[in-house]
Amino acid sequence: MADFSSMKRRYRLIVPDDLYRRLDHHLFPGDHDEHGAVIVAGIAESKSEVRLLARELFLAADGIDYVPGKRGYRMLKAGFIADRIAMCGTERLVYLAIHNHGGCDSVQFSSDDLRSHQRGYPALLDIARGMPVGALVFAENAVAGSIWLSGDRQIELSEIVVVGRSRRRLTAAPTRQVSLSSPVYDRQARLFGDLGQAILGRAKVGIIGLGGAGSLIAEYLGRLGVGSFVLVDPDRAELSNLPRLTGASRWDALGWLASEKSPKWLQQIAFRLAKPKVLMARRNILRANPSAKVETIIGDFLEADIAARFTDCDYLFLAADTARARLLFNAIVHQYLIPGVQVGAKVQVDRKTGEVTDVFSVVRPVTPESGCLLCNGLINAAKLQEESISEQERRGQRYVDDPDVIAPSVITLNAVAVSHATDDFLFYMTGLRDPNAPTSFMRFHPRGRQVWSDEPRKSPSCPECGQGPRSRLARGDARRLPVIERTKVKTAEATESGIRLPA
Amino acid sequence: MTPEVQEAIKEISEAYPDCHLESVDDGQGGAVVTVQNIPLEGALYLQTQTWVGFHITHTYPYADVYPHFVRHDLSRRDGKALGEGTSIGTFQKTPAVQISRRTNKLDPTSHTALLKLCKVLRWLTSRP
Ligand SMILES: [Zn+2]
Ligand SMILES: [Zn+2]
Numbered sequence: 132m133a134d135f136s137s138m139k140r141r142y143r144l145i146v147p148d149d150l151y152r153r154l155d156h157h158l159f160p161g162d163h164d165e166h167g168a169v170i171v172a173g174i175a176e177s178k179s180e181v182r183l184l185a186r187e188l189f190l191a192a193d194g195i196d197y198v199p200g201k202r203g204y205r206m207l208k209a210g211f212i213a214d215r216i217a218m219c220g221t222e223r224l225v226y227l228a229i230h231n232h233g234g235c236d237s238v239q240f241s242s243d244d245l246r247s248h249q250r251g252y253p254a255l256l257d258i259a260r261g262m263p264v265g266a267l268v269f270a271e272n273a274v275a276g277s278i279w280l281s282g283d284r285q286i287e288l289s290e291i292v293v294v295g296r297s298r299r300r301l302t303a304a305p306t307r308q309v310s311l312s313s314p315v316y317d318r319q320a321r322l323f324g325d326l327g328q329a330i331l332g333r334a335k336v337g338i339i340g341l342g343g344a345g346s347l348i349a350e351y352l353g354r355l356g357v358g359s360f361v362l363v364d365p366d367r368a369e370l371s372n373l374p375r376l377t378g379a380s381r382w383d384a385l386g387w388l389a390s391e392k393s394p395k396w397l398q399q400i401a402f403r404l405a406k407p408k409v410l411m412a413r414r415n416i417l418r419a420n421p422s423a424k425v426e427t428i429i430g431d432f433l434e435a436d437i438a439a440r441f442t443d444c445d446y447l448f449l450a451a452d453t454a455r456a457r458l459l460f461n462a463i464v465h466q467y468l469i470p471g472v473q474v475g476a477k478v479q480v481d482r483k484t485g486e487v488t489d490v491f492s493v494v495r496p497v498t499p500e501s502g503c504l505l506c507n508g509l510i511n512a513a514k515l516q517e518e519s520i521s522e523q524e525r526r527g528q529r530y531v532d533d534p535d536v537i538a539p540s541v542i543t544l545n546a547v548a549v550s551h552a553t554d555d556f557l558f559y560m561t562g563l564r565d566p567n568a569p570t571s572f573m574r575f576h577p578r579g580r581q582v583w584s585d586e587p588r589k590s591p592s593c594p595e596c597g598q599g600p601r602s603r604l605a606r607g608d609a610r611r612l613p614v615i616e617r618t619k620v621k622t623a624e625a626t627e628s629g630i631r632l633p634a
Numbered sequence: 635m636t637p638e639v640q641e642a643i644k645e646i647s648e649a650y651p652d653c654h655l656e657s658v659d660d661g662q663g664g665a666v667v668t669v670q671n672i673p674l675e676g677a678l679y680l681q682t683q684t685w686v687g688f689h690i691t692h693t694y695p696y697a698d699v700y701p702h703f704v705r706h707d708l709s710r711r712d713g714k715a716l717g718e719g720t721s722i723g724t725f726q727k728t729p730a731v732q733i734s735r736r737t738n739k740l741d742p743t744s745h746t747a748l749l750k751l752c753k754v755l756r757w758l759t760s761r762p
Binding site: 201226267327455458505508510512513516519520521524527528596601611614615616617618 | 635636637658659661662663664688691692693695697698699700701723724725728732736737740742743745755
């Protein structure tokens with residue numbers, strides 16, 4: 132059971148854009164009256180903060196669920212509360228009761244509100260079986276909140292962040308004007324404003340895969356002034372990928388050792404000692420922005436402890452193209468409400484004739500409320516299986532006899548996808564994105580000079596992005612991610628005898 | 635093993651209570667499973683039963699469970715070759731007939747390793 136006892140951590144509520152729009156419409160239909168609702172939320176904890184992740188919204192019908200109060204003006208009806216809070220207790224979710232006041236840009240609980248909290252919340256905490264419970268009060272463009280923890284402790288909610296199609300922050304009162312951004316960023320701050328530049332400076336971005344596409348993402352975001360990064364990639368530079376890694380030199384791949392003229396053993400030393408791709412990306416970021424914080428992980432994103440380091444990012448870039456990385460990325464986006472994008476370029480070659488059949492770059496935004504990679508058939512079930520078996524098993528499965536085909540790869544194809552993906556990030560983070568802009572997947576076909584956009588489908592029964600009772604959506608730390616679960620036991624492959632089979 | 639893999643194994647052993655099931659942890663959260671003495675319905679084959687081996691990986695239930703392996707000496711009564719969808723492979727260092735039946739459109743909410751096993755067996759015993 133999680134320990135919610137630390138008083139120092141800030142509490143934030145993360146709300147998917149579509150849920151926020153429905154709530155806003157319900158609270159402020161233009162009648163200047165009070166309305167009520169409940170949000171149930173998952174929890175994600177880190178050292179510095181607790182994020183409540185809005186999973187489901189229940190609108191209280193006026194006059195039925197939201198009725199004249201005995202003491203205050205209006206109140207949520209006991210039955211409406213009871214059903215929701217019981218659900219929170221069993222599903223380990225946080226219950227948040229919501230109403231609104233008039234006014235805009237700042238808001239606080241009334242003395243009636245505070246008295247009703249004192250009367251009601253200790254009992255609610257009991258029913259919620261140890262889960263925090265809370266209350267939010269909205270005005271237009273403002274929110275205040277109070278979270279109750281067991282042991283009669285109370286914490287103020289520091290802010291709501293709306294994520295997804297468009298991003299915004301709501302607080303109880305307007306925040307102080309930000310300081311002027313560095314003259315280095317003068318030209319771009321003229322577009323994003325000093326506030327926009329400050330948002331980029333505070334943003335934490337995860338980049339999964341620092342090959343051709345990831346290298347460019349790191350370069351662009353470093354130049355833009357993004358403040359903190361988590362980078363993961365297991366690979367080191369090789370001569371054959373230098374043409375696609377920005378800022379790379381032959382030294383990074385130990386070119387003089389690795390060239391084909393060297394003996395095999397020297398090539399192998401070069402292979403082992405060459406510069407890890409994450410460190411090359413870090414070098415580029417720091418060259419652009421020496422004050423950036425860059426965590427580098429030379430390893431596999433699929434390992435549980437590594438994946439966990441991406442769960443408190445503000446945005447994720449998936450630039451590693453395996454089915455397993457897609458599955459995990461897609462899960463983190465929905466489970467932790469972190470918007471992201473999958474980028475890549477593909478050159479399809481006919482295996483028999485060797486002829487190029489198609490060339491394209493893709494940008495697939497994946498946000499908590501949009502249709503996900505799984506619903507859209509972009510996580511291949513057979514590939515997941517093939518990637519999860521051992522080398523030895525692969526050899527045993529004779530029919531997989533085609534040698535590893537080395538896919539063509541070109542820097543400009545990556546650059547097209549990466550430019551669009553980082554643009555999306557930029558306009559999203561700084562609030563300059565048209566809130567009604569489509570979130571379609573985009574494909575760029577350079578041979579025919581064509582651009583296609585595919586509207587992502589969303590399946591309501593999807594176990595990842597769907598709203599069903601067992602879905603992953605906004606479950607936070609309560610749900611296991613689809614990571615590798617390392618066990619210390621002898622593996623099937625390591626067992627000398629293997630499984631005993633009758634002759 | 636992940637809870638999903640454990641659940642899948644439990645389901646299979648309950649569906650085949652008379653067939654000895656062995657599972658070996660693959661060290662990544664998945665398991666390599668063998669079910670012994672599964673009856674081969676009908677009279678297509680000379681053999682009346684077989685072991686079936688397969689790997690439920692840590693990405694289950696998102697991953698397809700395939701291929702399946704059965705006894706290497708499986709042979710048809712009519713002397714015909716086993717044919718399309720089958721090949722010679724090895725399972726855990728043991729020679730085996732490999733059955734490659736991919737599920738193209740897989741719904742992880744309803745897809746189970748047991749269902750897949752049943753489908754593969756039905757396919758195997760109802761070959762033309
Ligand atoms: Zn009030
Ligand atoms: Zn989905």
